[in-house]
Amino acid sequence: MIGRLNHVAIAVPDLAAASAQYRDTLGAKVNPPQDEPDHGVTVVFIELPNTKIELLHPLGENSPIQGFLDKNPSGGIHHICYEVEDILAARDSLLAAGARVLGSGEPRTGAHGKPVLFLHPKDFAGTLVELEQV
Numbered sequence: 001m002i003g004r005l006n007h008v009a010i011a012v013p014d015l016a017a018a019s020a021q022y023r024d025t026l027g028a029k030v031n032p033p034q035d036e037p038d039h040g041v042t043v044v045f046i047e048l049p050n051t052k053i054e055l056l057h058p059l060g061e062n063s064p065i066q067g068f069l070d071k072n073p074s075g076g077i078h079h080i081c082y083e084v085e086d087i088l089a090a091r092d093s094l095l096a097a098g099a100r101v102l103g104s105g106e107p108r109t110g111a112h113g114k115p116v117l118f119l120h121p122k123d124f125a126g127t128l129v130e131l132e133q134v
Contacts, residue, residue: 001090003083006112006132007045007052011068012075015042015057022046022053033057036111041065043111054081054111079118079128087115087133099123107133 012018015033023030029047036043040063046053056078058066068078084090087107095101100120107115110132119129 001084001093002131003085003134005051006081006083006130006134007054008080009054009056009078009130010075011056011065011072011078013057013069013073015044015055018055018075019044019046022055028053034111035059038108039064039111045111079130081116081130081132083134084131085134087117087131090131091117094119 010018019030019033022028031045031047033042033044035041037059040059042057042059044055044057046055056065058069065078069075091101091105091107095105100123102118102120105117107117110116110130112132115133117131119131121128
């Protein structure tokens with residue numbers, strides 16, 4: 001069902017500093033910040049030869065990332081994202097297997113403009129999993 005690793009998302013307390021670290025220290029290609037108001041985050045994608053890193057920073061007072069940063073003030077890995085061919089078929093298969101889909105269970109548009117779903121971390125070894133249709 002799952003395909004390639006699309007990205008690893010890292011919540012950061014300072015988006016500019018984290019972007020500079022990846023660009024200046026690690027020599028990575030760092031894209032400009034983009035606000036994602038529907039998800040309450042500002043994201044920066046870092047392009048690697050085989051995947052991407054997504055830096056996440058709170059956008060607005062009700063950002064779900066703020067709670068994560070309150071518990072992890074230095075930031076840290078927030079979620080991993082896998083690609084799927086058919087997000088509705090993947091969702092239905094996961095639900096039939098007993099996995100929990102967060103939110104309403106209906107896909108939302110993610111930062112790449114494609115449908116995404118999130119799976120409960122308690123069902124996946126403590127890891128928040130995002131699925132993105134490709």
